[in-house]
Amino acid sequence: MDAAIQQRVDTWLNGNYDAEVKSGIAKLQAEQPEELADAFYRNLEFGTGGLRGLMGIGTNRMNKYTVGMATQGFANYLRQNFEGEIKVAIAHDSRNNARFFAETTANVFAANGIKVFLFEGMRPTPELSFAIRQLGCQGGVVCTASHNPKEYNGYKAYWNDGGQLVPPHDKAVIAEVEKIGSVDEVKWSGGEANITIIGAEMDEAYIKMVQGLSVNPEVIKEQRDLKIVYTPIHGTGITLVPRVLAAYGFDNVTVVAEQSEPNGNFPTVVYPNPEESEAMSIGLKKAEAIDADILLGTDPDSDRVGIGVKDNAGKWVLLNGNQTAVLAFNYLIESRKEKGLAQPNDMVVKTIVTTNMIDVFAAQNGVQCYNVLTGFKWIAELIKEKEATENYIIGGEESYGLMIGSQLRDKDAISAVAILCEMAAYEKTKGRSLYQKLQELYVQYGFYLEHLISITKKGRDGQQQIAEMMERFRNNPPKTLAGSPVATLLDYEKRVRTDLQSGSQSPIELPKSNVLQFETADGTKVSARPSGTEPKIKFYFSVNAPLASVEDYEKVEGELRQKIQTIIADLSL
Secondary structure: OOHHHHHHHHHHHHOOOOHHHHHHHHHHHHHOHHHHHHHHOOOOOOEOOEEEEEEOOOOOOEOHHHHHHHHHHHHHHHHHHOOOOOEEEEEEOOOOOHHHHHHHHHHHHHHOOOEEEEEOOOOOHHHHHHHHHHHOOOEEEEEOOOOOOOOEEEEEEEEOOOOEOOOOHHHHHHHHHHHOOOHHHOOOOOOHHHEEEEOHHHHHHHHHHHHOOOOOHHHHHHOOOOOEEEEOOOOHHHHOHHHHHHHHOOOOEEEOHHHOOOOOOOOOOOOOOOOOHHHHHHHHHHHHHOOOOEEEEEOOOOOOEEEEEEOOOOOEEEEOHHHHHHHHHHHHHHHHHHOOOOOOOEEEEEEOOOOOHHHHHHHHOOOEEEEEOOOHHHHHHHHHHHOOOOEEEEEEEOOOEEEEOOOOOOOOHHHHHHHHHHHHHHHHHOOOOHHHHHHHHHHHHOEEEEEEEEEEOOOOOHHHHHHHHHHHHHHOOOOEEOOEEEEEEEEOOOOEEEEOOOOOEEEOOOOOOOOEEEEEOOOOEEEEEEOOOOOEEEEEEEEEEOOOOHHHHHHHHHHHHHHHHHHHHHOOO
């Protein structure tokens, strides 16, 4: 075994670790030496969003010790930055060990003299963001691995605005966490009196906030029997989504029974992710069986939402994250204007890999649309920067995330479900389905079609392979894509936009990020972005064409899909 790995193993065998952990290491040494090497070949990285990894024994795993050391580093940083009483809020989702990790986190913060508000049981991530702001906390943590498979767990760190860590705090917290060289430096217990359990009152405050986002409550009264099917996919959504829909006035909600029970093993799915059609398949069958109007699904920590609707032939289809964002952004812009609620300083925010169709219709409606780096922490940061002068309406990204209103600062599938159902009710009063509305928007603003490819590179060599792939595209960008010249290269790592025809360059006014974008002369956009939390690289494709009429929809869609396939072949992916 590599000497560095062996040293980490020996530290655990000889240090202040539980006897059960030491016997587990011995068993791995005897039976699974490769697994042992993978568990100890590095320290689980505390990235800009926190921790995420496989659960188990070892420095490269989510366990009591990696969570405790991360919390000690975060506690140290909070103490350096705030005087007087410091408060944090802590939540967790339905994953295996999530409660244990949340309580471990609470105990370490409390032992450091920090006042802790710990939710009584599992809660959606967006409620944690809301609670930080409500309680005037300086920070927060939610124990979740979002939509990852059941073997994973995670730890997301938040700052006092309710958003995830951004510069300079993200790197500074990482530095403090990395200074914790031993479990002996962690204050594990002794501050239990600093822990306050919260629950019902915060739930009520959150539900009231979501109710306040409604634009057309009178439409819901007219369509209160809208047939809604909802699946929490064994996650936290069951705690709040039915209550929020009832508070809105919807009284015909069917919860998918097979997936209603919170369960960290996610027994009915491979990936508990509403982006995956497999995760939504049981809900689709239920929606079809009862002839529903809309299907919605949320991931385990309820920050992502998936949506199913009927097409023009009555067949159920799942919308992608870009389509959902287009409908939600447009509904809030249009309906606010219709109700006389629009303000001249209204703004919306999306990420650089989200469809440009939103930029187009926002501009045509006189609403400022900002583009930020991928991740809702950047949307939250922009709101903070602009809130004194501009009125934030909605933010979103293609990965099934929406954030409506500014009273929390992370993506929120709970409020998204409510607004999407209100939107379906609104369109029903107009004699349209959501599918038909989407087609009409394509006719009005242009048909934008997006596609995502995610390439996973597992193991110790995976990150290196991804780095080499990015470097290849950075140094040798494609000349043409689907026959159209690549006009512009945007390198967010170097923060430089290059006109590939003239060679002229201009700065990108966003923080540094390892993202490349190619824009062609005909309006195609291709983005390459390594994941910050998983060993994978994502390629985002966006093509567009005019749509003269709804009757041409299938023909133009086929042409755009073929164009994306040609681009994929051009890039040798």
